Amino acid sequence: MLPKRADTVFINGKFITMEDASPLAQAVAVSGGRFLCVGTKEEAMKYAVEGTEIVDLAGKTVIPGLIESHAHPCYYGDQCATINLSGEATTSMENILKKVAAAVAKTPKGAWLFGWGWDEAKFKEGANPITAEILDTVSPDNPVFIKRTCGHVGSVNTLAMKLCGITADAVPPVGGKIFKDEKGVPTGVISGAVQNWIPFPKPTDEQIMELVATDIQNEIFRKGITTTTEMAAEARFVKIYQELQKQGRLKMRIRFYTFARSNVNCPATLAETVKVGLMSGFGNDTLRFAGMKYLLDGSTGGKTAAFSVPYVGEPDNFGTLYNDQDELNADMLLTAQSGMQASLHAIGDVAIEQALQGVEYCLAHGVDPSPLRFRFEHVESPTVEQIERMKKYGILVGTSAGFIYALGDSHYNVMGPERVQWAFPNKEYVERGMVFACNNDCPVCDINPMLGIYSMVCRKTQGGKSFGTAQSIDRMQALKAYTVNAAKMLFDEDIVGSMKAGKYADMVVLNEDYLTVPDEALGKITALATYLAGEAVYKA
Incomplete structure (x- = not known):
């Protein structure tokens, strides 16, 4: 009562x-x-x-506390420990090289350098890859590895290739690729599991804990977010969150997923999780285990997402699938039978098909999909037939429409102006009455939900390119994707996502009237105050 x-x-x-x-x-x-x-x-x-x-x-206008249903706060902490190549740095290759050179000047000869955040689509010189030859000009004596903003692709210099065995004859692991020139010589661009060959540094648990408790949590509240996710939680991340909760420093609500199968720098956790009997929902309203994460393909901008149509200018490149279908089916069935939600990263239509076949395998073996709520993540280019099957099975769609603004220029370049008209087909979901939530996949993009809302409504990139309006949705439908729908993705619809007696008093006071501000200004709306359970956790 x-x-x-x-x-x-x-x-x-x-x-x-x-x-x-x-x-x-x-x-x-x-x-x-x-x-x-x-x-x-x-x-x-x-x-x-x-x-x-x-x-x-x-x-003032007030909305429910926003829910970021796909993010990586602790990896954001990892990124903070590297050379920041995002933002202004990624507007030109010249800027990227200056940042690397500045780091080289402060680093002992032979020591590794790491960076994260570049996006070639934003280079004023043109969308050209960063090769080993280019990196060698600023760092001939220090091994360098710099990750693209998507996290699926990176560039190394010649010394790094030598130290890590990246040669013309090297055999990449499943889901990995060594990019080569027309003569078969590695260019220095690598993707997927090949990144595991790089001794990428990990900040200490204490460093990440402090970042999450202060800078990262404060930034999340500043953007009006009260519930978020850790979509690829390493064991140490889970310990960090538990320790922060024990200390009383964890205020934001966290739902965490662990990788079912081995991926970049992340070991498989499915067998161990099943062994201890952990099921989705274990935890409390602040910190809760949500399920298993599966990575099926790469990224569109990095040209590793798996499509049935090749990338522009690369007739033989259809992207990469990271898993064998039979092995994926078996693991998904074990996940479902063990009472865990499966969240499947599937960007291209080929990866989406693999995810659907995995779900269908589970159904054929007696799994009821309703209580499990299978999640498909990113889902950039499903076919109409695939959308119909997703609806039939009650699959929840985690659309990364926030990519349109932040990463859309690269997607436009590699997909072409016609294909992007269908990218992130949110209107199709609305018309079919499907549940979909939007995300920005931080640190891939700025965690700001208002940029995701702007992307869903206006479908324009940061560089001014249009993804067309055929798949635009209205602002209330977009707000649902960060509130009630996002809550359902996380089994939280009874406690957050809307303002109703009995639910947590999570609220955001806005600087503008969300209902009347022009569409083009939606992305500029900011929070004046954020309340979590009635407590002010941010004030401008």
Whole structure:
């Protein structure tokens, strides 16, 4: 039974509740971290007693706390420990080389250098790859490895290739590739599991713990996010979150997935997880185990996502599948039979088909998909027939439409102007009544949900290219993808995602009216304040 006394009453607001029965409210009453009342000012003030704090919002718009359903906070911490090649640095190759050269000047000869965040589509010199020959010009005596923003592709210099055995005769592991020139000589560009050959540094647990508890958590709150995910949780990440919770420093809600099968620098966890009997949902409302993550293909910008149509200018390149279908089927069945949700990274239609066949294998062996809620991640280019099968099986779609703004220029270049019109077909999901959530896949992109919303509505890249409007959706449909739909992805629809009596009082006060601001300005909306369970965790 809900209490009758409010700790706080927020009045004179424009609350977008995301509840169909009562989509707008003027005020809310909060008690014990949960909504006690969502309605008119008069209704909410009935719960005000002596000592109740009254917060006058002066007409500001308030939305539910946003949910980032696919992110990597701890890998964001890893990135912070390398040369930052994102943002202004990636506007030109010249800038990238200057950043690397500056790091070389401060590093002893022979010591490794690592960077992360470049995107060749943003180079003013043109979308050319960073080769070993180019890196050698600024670092001939220090081995260098710099990851592309997608994390699936990277570049090394000649010394790094020598130290890591990246040669013309080297055999890449399954899901990995050594890019070569027309003479068969490695260019210095590598992808997938070949990156495991690089001794990529790992910050200490203490360093990541401090970053997550301070800078990263604060940035998440600053963007209006109250619930997020750790989509590739290494064992040490899980320990870090548990320790932070024990210390009382973990405030954001975290849902974590571990890799079922071995991937870049991540060991397989499926067998061990099954052995100890861990099932999706174990944990509490702050920190909870969500399920198993599967990586089926690479990235579009890195030209490693698996498509049935080749990349522009590369008639023999259809991308890469990382798994054998039979092995994937067996692991997915074990995951389902063990009571765990499967989250499958599948960008291209070939990878999506592999994911669907895995689901169908599970169904053929008696698995009920409804309680498991299979998730497909990114899902850039499904066919209409694949979308129909996803609907039939109740698959939840984690659309990475946030890529359109942040990475869209590279996707446009490698897919071509016609194919991108269909990329991230969110309108198809809306018309079929499917549940889909949007994500930005931080640190691949800025974690800001408003840029994801802008991408879904306007479908324009940072460089001004258009993905067309055929798959545009309206702003309320887009907001659902970061609230009620995202909550369902994480089995959290009963506690967060909308403003309703009994749910946690997670809210974001906005600087603009979300309902009336022009479409082109949606990405510029910012949070004035973020409340988690009624507590202010960020104020501008």
